[in-house]
Amino acid sequence: MWSSTIRNFCIIAHIDHGKSTLADRILEATSSISQRDMTDQVLDSMDLERERGITIKAKAVRLTYESPDGNEYVFNLIDTPGHVDFGYEVSRSLAACEGAVLVVDASQGIEAQTLANLYLAIENDLVIIPVINKIDLPNADPDRVMRELQDIIGFNPDEFIFASAKTGEGVQEVLEAIVQRVPPPRGDAKAPLKALIFDSHFDPYRGVIAYTRVMDGHLTTGQEIKLMATDKEFEVTELGVFKPEMDETESLSAGEVGYLAAGVKNVQDMHVGDTITSAKHPADEPLPGYRRATPMVFCGLYPIESSQYEDLRDALTKLRLNDASLVFEPETSVALGFGFRCGFLGLLHMDIIQERLEREFDLNLITTAPNVIYRVQMTSGERIEVDSPSKLPPTSKIEAIEEPYVQASVIAPADYIGPIMELCQERRGQYKDMEYLSENRVRLVYNLPLSEILLDFFDRLKSRTRGYASLDYEYIGHFESDLVKLDILLNDRPVDALSCMIHREKAQERGRQLVEKLRDIIPRQLFDVPIQAAVGSRVISRETVRAIRKNVLQKCYGGDVSRKRKLLERQREGKRRMKQLGNVEIPQEAFMAVLKVD
Amino acid sequence: MIDRYMEALLLEARIQSAQVRGVGAEVSTLYLGGGTPTCLPKELLGSLVTETLRAFPVAHNAEITMEANPGTVDLGKLACLRDIGVTRLSMGIQSLEDSLLARLGRAHSAEDAIRAFHLARDAGFGNVNVDLIYGIPGQTRKDWEETLDLVVGLRPEHISAYGLMLEEGTPLWHKVKSGILLPCDEDLEINMYYSAKEKLNMTGYRHYEISNFALPGYECRHNIIYWRLEPYIGLGAGAHSYMNGERRSNLTDPEDYLRSIMSLGSAVAEREAFSKADQMSTVMILGLRMADGVGEEDFHRRFGIQMCDAFGNAIEKGVAQRLLEWDGGRLRLTRYGLMLSNEAMREFL
Structure with a gap:
């Protein structure tokens, strides 16, 4: 294939700014999909993704476009995940492209995440095609959005395309811009093979399917390949492209995008970002930019019914087949029994996994409040990593604790600078920078402990800015903090699953809030239940759930029997869903209460 | 409407009576209530009772109860009821404090209630129940005890005492919901319950069911049928x-x-x-309402299985929590368990 007619590109957009609709229009225009087969927004294939309106896994589609210039072009549209948790995956998808269509809502302007991805694209030397979308909306202000983008990136006015993916206006221009502005892939088909893995999924018949962009050389069926990061070797059993259904080919050459199967049983052997080379004539150097996706957020997942423990293990194992960034190991909690400590890329990733476990595997789970990974400097000189508050060594053995920090950037209307700064300050943020994107939109940059973001930061940000703020953040390193472990005692017994790590100065306040929250959540039992918050042996807050004294159906005659049974069944069902800790019954919400305190 | 409804009711009675005749049984109790039957004119009321009784084979000593609201009775009506075979009256007196009666939305006064009670006696009723309510917003313990003293002075054969249940949508519920009235404090309500228990025990009434008290031999036979899950036929809408x-x-x-x-x-x-398992659990749930509880032998005779084999865990837990206790071969609620009976009962499901 002539690489001069290939265009590899992606679409960068904020949620709801119209990426999927534009992608649909492009698919229609290149008649890859008949109108009849088209479900709305084909690229987001998982139900969960469609419901949440976000794209979780990158996909690649090969399209044929007949340009008015008389030539036929091959478009590879590489979809990118649109959430901060998947920043690394985005960067690898971008590395597989030469161009990016930047889609910005004409009534909203650019958002933090889009900007972060845009910078990533520019770093990767991608040609950017700015598209101002939804110009048909009554409150669209394309000129303002255009000026804003000019100020930030320095686009020329004539680079902009005004479009409405909904009505189809401007779509043809976008297609032509892809042809004319996005350069054909460079790369040497005769050089040793270098192919980038930018995504993968597990197929029960073919094994791991790697989504790949050939940079140099070529791939052929039957070829012996080597993965440069894991140093594992396989034989290519199948190559192909997505149209969007899988379409087998004999080979893929420099510049092409497609998939590869090599009988790989485990996604852990095919890391996103790794370089595929030839086992016989390997390249000297892998492609730049590879790193191991590391989990940033941890939580305990426990089956409500202890009999579901094995099912949970099987389900997690199955999900990991498709998701190399999910990690888990068995964990035992005094309160919750046998479960798993799981690591995720971020909060959304965690939510998605939880939901899939419950929905697709029909498991009933208790999730403990998420925490970050701490680095502990021991008095002995040893350094350890702690992914759960309950694994924290005794205070006497701790020299110092480091926690992960992120650089967070918030974009919002300038009216909200005050509330945003206040929130960041409350969350132990260090001010770094502020810039005006336009007269009335600003970008604020703070360094914040990641743990402070896990605790409903985004919700707070949204509510203090009436939903106008957008957030992006990126890990910058571990730094020392004065952290303590806050324990919760119920009926004088510590509940390990309720412990959390917290800055010393916030311990008192958080302890009080937690104890009050738990007092409201824990139902009255047949005896008084004291709830205490403690740091070490010092109790900092205390409440009591008073014993229940009355639970009776006063009247029960002939017509009341069914009602009575139903009432008791409801009560019993409520009880069944609770965890028994000693003789205290705790509802599941209690274990998430840590997340929801004000 | 009333005529047509009565016609339907009596038709249903005649159709249903086949079930009783089929097994050669007799009706041992009849209860007319739910709503206010005594607001019907005397003639209609009379024919309702007579015709219903005529539809069934009725035992000669049957208990025939009529619900009667204090504002809706006069001596003529009561005497007529007595004549046609009603043996027991159940009077919804609720309280003998006018302000509380008004708060409950009752049309009668304390004086009306007392007068109605005496009319019942005058008409020859020797078996009268008085319904009382405690835990009314604003009611003090003293209010409650005064009502109790007055009622005990009237010496009804049977007293039902119910803690107020705020039914959603009622005027009282709205007032409590909107904060115009403060609901009765839970501890106070429990104290009222136990003070009634003490006072009535002391004056000869036996506390034979969670909310019911009776002089010996005057326990409501009709309700005991429900609590033992014995067969009954309900006639009429709902x-x-x-x-x-x-x-x-x-x-x-x-x-x-x-x-x-x-x-x-x-x-x-x-x-x-109701499967056998449903019947067993219902027998426990209902039977435990009674002071006599559920007898091990009765249970075994009825279901062919030992109570302890069927409900070992529930019994053990309830006993450990001091909600249940054994009295000879009978399992029953403890004094403490009376107000917490749901806690123990749900374990039997």
Whole structure:
């Protein structure tokens, strides 16, 4: 294939700014999909993704476009995940492209995440095609959005395309811009093979399917390949492209995008970002930019019914087949029994996994409040990593604790600078920078402990800015903090699953809030239940759930029997869903209460 | 409407009576209530009772109870009821404090209530129940004890004392919901309950069910049938029956009921088969309401299985929590367990 007619590109957009609709229009225009087969927004294939309106896994589609210039072009549209948790995956998808269509809502302007991805694209030397979308909306202000983008990136006015993916206006221009502005892939088909893995999924018949962009050389069926990061070797059993259904080919050459199967049983052997080379004539150097996706957020997942423990293990194992960034190991909690400590890329990733476990595997789970990974400097000189508050060594053995920090950037209307700064300050943020994107939109940059973001930061940000703020953040390193472990005692017994790590100065306040929250959540039992918050042996807050004294159906005659049974069944069902800790019954919400305190 | 409804009711009675005749049984109790039957004119009321009794084979010593609201009775009506065979009156007195009666939305005064009670006696009723309510917003313990003292002075054979249940949508519920009235403090309500128990025990009444007290021999036989899960037939719109291990309930809307009975001879809206397991748990749940509880032997005779084999965990837990206790071969609620009975009962499901 002539690489001069290939265009590899992606679409960068904020949620709801119209990426999927534009992608649909492009698919229609290149008649890859008949109108009849088209479900709305084909690229987001998982139900969960469609419901949440976000794209979780990158996909690649090969399209044929007949340009008015008389030539036929091959478009590879590489979809990118649109959430901060998947920043690394985005960067690898971008590395597989030469161009990016930047889609910005004409009534909203650019958002933090889009900007972060845009910078990533520019770093990767991608040609950017700015598209101002939804110009048909009554409150669209394309000129303002255009000026804003000019100020930030320095686009020329004539680079902009005004479009409405909904009505189809401007779509043809976008297609032509892809042809004319996005350069054909460079790369040497005769050089040793270098192919980038930018995504993968597990197929029960073919094994791991790697989504790949050939940079140099070529791939052929039957070829012996080597993965440069894991140093594992396989034989290519199948190559192909997505149209969007899988379409087998004999080979893929420099510049092409497609998939590869090599009988790989485990996604852990095919890391996103790794370089595929030839086992016989390997390249000297892998492609730049590879790193191991590391989990940033941890939580305990426990089956409500202890009999579901094995099912949970099987389900997690199955999900990991498709998701190399999910990690888990068995964990035992005094309160919750046998479960798993799981690591995720971020909060959304965690939510998605939880939901899939419950929905697709029909498991009933208790999730403990998420925490970050701490680095502990021991008095002995040893350094350890702690992914759960309950694994924290005794205070006497701790020299110092480091926690992960992120650089967070918030974009919002300038009216909200005050509330945003206040929130960041409350969350132990260090001010770094502020810039005006336009007269009335600003970008604020703070360094914040990641743990402070896990605790409903985004919700707070949204509510203090009436939903106008957008957030992006990126890990910058571990730094020392004065952290303590806050324990919760119920009926004088510590509940390990309720412990959390917290800055010393916030311990008192958080302890009080937690104890009050738990007092409201824990139902009255047949005896008084004291709830205490403690740091070490010092109790900092205390409440009591008073014993229940009355639970009776006063009247029960002939017509009341069914009602009575139903009432008791409801009560019993409520009880069944609770965890028994000693003789205290705790509802599941209690274990998430840590997340929801004000 | 009333005529047509009565016609349907009596038709249903005659159709249902086949079930009683079929097994050669007799009706041992009849209870007319739910709503205010005594607001019917004397003649109608009389024929309702007579015709219903005529439909069934009735035991000669049957207990025949009529619900009577204090504002709706006069000596003529009561005497008529007595003449046609009503043996027991149940009077919804609720309270003998006018301000509390008004708060409950009752049309009668304390004086009306006392007068009605005496009328019942004058008409020859030797078995009268008085319904009382405690835990009314604003009611003090003193208010309650005064009402109790006055009622005990009247010496009814039977007293039902119910903690107020705020039913959603009622005027009282709205007032509490909107903060105009403060609901009764839970501790106060419990104290009222136990003070009634003490006072009535001391004056000769036996606390034979969670909310019911009676002079010896005057326990309500009709209600005991429910609590023992013995068969009963309910007649009329919304009435429930339990026969042959099946619970049935009639259509609740009177018009629907009427139409269905007249065209089909039946107005069953729902049927629920009680498996043996359902019957066993229901026998426990209902039986534990009574001071006598549930007898091990009775249980074994009825189900062919030992109570302890069927409900070992529930019994053990309830006893450990001091909610249940053994008295000879009978399992019953403890004094402490009376107000917490749901905690123990749900374990039997």
